């Protein structure tokens with residue numbers, strides 16, 4: 121399919137910014153053809169609009185009625201709680217409802233199922249759902265892409281390629297999306313919280329706080345790289361560092377006694393539950 125040339129991003133928050141900055145900066149196909157001048161951001165806050173215009177040279181407007189080009193790609197990057205109202209608003213606008221050349225919509229909202237969105241989008245529009253994550257801002261994202269009843273295989277492939285320009289992108293079934301949200305969508309926050317805890321514990325043990333943070337961050341990055349580049353399993357990596365009677369085993373035993381082995385299960389279950397609740401809003 122033809123690469124998108126007129127892109128509207130609805131919602132200029134953290135994720136809208138991460139996507140637009142990544143696409144503008146990318147020199148990988150198909151995002152390599154996307155330039156700042158091709159993007160219009162619709163977002164209500166005037167300060168936010170000024171920031172995005174100044175930082176990325178994209179056009180920003182306060183509502184869909186102010187968009188003056190017919191978009192061929194629309195990224196819905198608002199909170200799930202306001203998504204229905206936002207779609208109702210843009211469905212009033214002729215430029216978003218061109219039956220001759222309907223736009224391809226991408227929803228990145230947690231929880232909201234495509235069946236619900238397809239129903240309310242302008243007639244003839246296509247829809248692909250994506251669960252991205254924040255590291256896509258630095259080209260290291262993990263995104264999952266799924267089809268809807270209103271998408272073609274070619275569109276799914278194109279959207280996966282677009283998000284693949286911002287890190288890794290996998291195509292999954294929509295039934296997997298709650299779990300995806302709980303692992304990679306929310307995951308960067310778990311990792312950041314883990315780095316905070318490790319840094320604070322090391323600082324309590326007497327290490328300079330900044331040194332502790334640098335070491336914790338490099339350790340997360342290095343461990344992921346080690347496992348991915350050698351192809352070893354996480355279990356093998358862990359075991360290779362634990363010598364009998366050594367410090368690592370002592371630490372992991374103490375961590376598991378404090379509930380570490382249950383922490384991620386509890387977190388993922390809570391996130392999946394919340395994702396299902398958001399689907400009902």
Ligand SMILES: NC(=O)c1ccc[n+]([C@@H]2O[C@H](COP(=O)([O-])OP(=O)(O)OC[C@H]3O[C@@H](n4cnc5c(N)ncnc54)[C@H](OP(=O)(O)O)[C@@H]3O)[C@@H](O)[C@H]2O)c1
Nearest residue numbers: 131132133134135162163165197198199200228229230305
């Ligand atoms: N953050 C993540 O790591 C992450 C990961 C995966 C998926 N997501 C999904 O990404 C979506 C956006 O999340 P976010 O973290 O970027 O949230 P956010 O930072 O709060 O951004 C949402 C943006 O939408 C704007 N907005 C509110 N009402 C609007 C309207 N009627 N029309 C246009 N824009 C409107 C908000 O503007 P004001 O602030 O001025 O109200 C805000 O700038 C959510 O659906 C979330 O589930 C987020």
